[in-house]
Amino acid sequence: MRKWLVEPDFILTRDPDRCINCQVCVRQCANDVHVHDEEADLVQSDSEKCVGCHRCAALCPTQAISIEKASLEFRPNGNWTADRIRAVYKQAEGGGILLSGMGNDQTLPVLWDHMVLNASQVTNPSIDPLREPMELVTYLGRKPDRLELNRDANGKVSLATELAPQLRLETPIMFSAMSYGSISYNASFSLARAAQAAGTFANTGEGGLHKDFRPYAKNLIVQVASGRFGVDPDYLNVAAAVEIKIGQGAKPGIGGHLPAEKVDAQVSATRMIPERTDALSPAPHHDIYSIEDLRQLIYGIKEATQYTKPVCVKISAVHNVAAIASGAVRAGADIVAIDGFRGGTGAAPTVIRDNVGIPIELALAAVDARLRDEGIRHQASIVAAGSFRSSADVIKAIALGADAVYIGTAALVAMGCHLCQKCYTGKCNWGIATQDPMLTKRLNADVATRRLSNLLRGWSLEIKEMLGGMGINAIESLRGNREHLRGIALSDRDLNILGIKAAGE
């Protein structure tokens, strides 16, 4: 049924000269855009339902389909943009909270694009990563205040200091928390396998650990979120590390809600909740109302895992992020993950996704500086998250002070996501953010695993190239080395917070 005043976002055209009436598009679209008119024996389309995911166009054998932004122009208005007008129409129609998937899509400045990297010239020769060893190995976890050594009678030296548990990453890129339930079995499975193949880690999110993914648990970080879904001693002990989810960049300060429609038998078993019930994650952890309480949960997890695993605390980048991160470190976090306001989600109120939180660039710089000032930077590793679109963003984050990054959206895009932002509908035509068996089987786990591995390999090679260009042969030497960054078209205040000089300085 057509909604009053809600006009289509896209106009879909089918070139009749090309179309061979094969009806592939009809079968491919879960949004029912395409229908086969039996009488006329013609395929017809209803543009209004199109979400712009390109699934039909990508599979049409004759490239008959083109999709354009609807050119139904409103009178140009810099204030009342078409998106805002349409949002009001939708809410006037439905009277509820507007939902969105993926990350903040507003055109606020992306500070990564205002930072440039250094390269060696003449005095400090660059290194050719093809011929010389280039070290990307990264260890995440608490580092000791000092190292003490023992020397035995034969003069042999050994380490006396007991080291805290560490995660060893072959490359400083991990897959961020995406729960099985919000994404499909094959998508989760592919992330776990690609992480293992690349010697890095994937985060299960708060949806529990499917029994089939247990063989990959050495490369999995499990989450303890406010809903405590699927959390039991086995879950905590089987994983490589445990992450307490306090916040998520796409929706700081609010909880989660996996609708009953997505809770099928498998998701129910993994989350340990009854089938077809809503999975509600409260906004706060109800055993955490203070930093003291956070410490209590961190140490509860350490007790349950007998101090064998790093405990990570994930917070969203909000105004006081530096103080909060400092509190988390003092509370005993071995890793602090910070999720910037462009971080993705399966579902969030649009108003929160687009208006709450701060950019990861500023949050990361502020946290790193604060922890250094307080002399506790070594007590926890920092993982930055919240929209890393390329290896350049990653290496800039490391120069700003991150030990590693989490990628979520980029990983989904590698698997075929077209950023249509409709993940919350459960009708992902690419088989990623859905539990509909007709859709999930579209994502081949072998292909997706390969594509994810390729992405990690490509980005790692690029990082090595950039490092070599800077005359650096180990990522460790770039970490927090802000001399290698310069800002372009940034205010003095921005430069100050980022702790970098302007280009030309």
Add this chain to the structure above:
Amino acid sequence: MTANAAGAAHVTIAAGDRPYRPVNAEVRAALEAGVKTVELSDVRGHRYIGCGLTCQGKIVIHGVPGNDLAMFMDGPEIEVLGNAQDAVGNTMNRGRVTIHGDAGDVLAHSMRGGTILVKGSVGYRAGIHMKSYKEKRPVVVIGGAAGDYLGEYMAGGLLIVLGLARERGLPISGIYTGTGMHGGAMILGEALDPRSLGREVGKADLTPEDLADLRRYVGQYVAAFGGNAEEILARPFVKYLPVSRRPYGQIYVY
């Protein structure tokens, strides 16, 4: 504890002024070595007793255990010969906790299985986000009264509050009882002032199955703490259920 204690039926561990970590490590080692009962003496607010234990056996606590008693616990039995503090049975999965006194806030937070019996009263937010799954159905029996927000966000399991010995004038449960509740059931020893109920809960009659449950758990309560089961069962019990399985299903537009 010494190595030769392993295999013994019973060991005593003195907690005293030692930190919780070595004490808990000793308790774990003893139970995992097959000791049937660990007697923990002189407990002074030690946290995480029983945390994450998946073995069998029993821990008897003399003194006051600290927060997060039986957190993530998946098997053993704990008996507290006194009061307990906050977050007893936090995300507990299996086993049994018996408290011969009162307990603090957030009792049974996100508990998924097992039983907690409290002789006296409990603080705020007892049973918050308790859940159930298949054969796992957590049961909490509170002898006295509960503070505000009882059964908040409750998604499964059974909360029983008997309303026995409690301070004069204290209601059986505080305000906002059952706010956000979307599964499970609460059985209270008397009807609550409707103004104390969250919007998401409603009163219901006890079914024959509820009565059988009640008889069973009151029996366990009396066996643990004494008292007269028939007298308790004669109280005007009322059941509260979520009015909707999906309290928040209708607030979004696409």
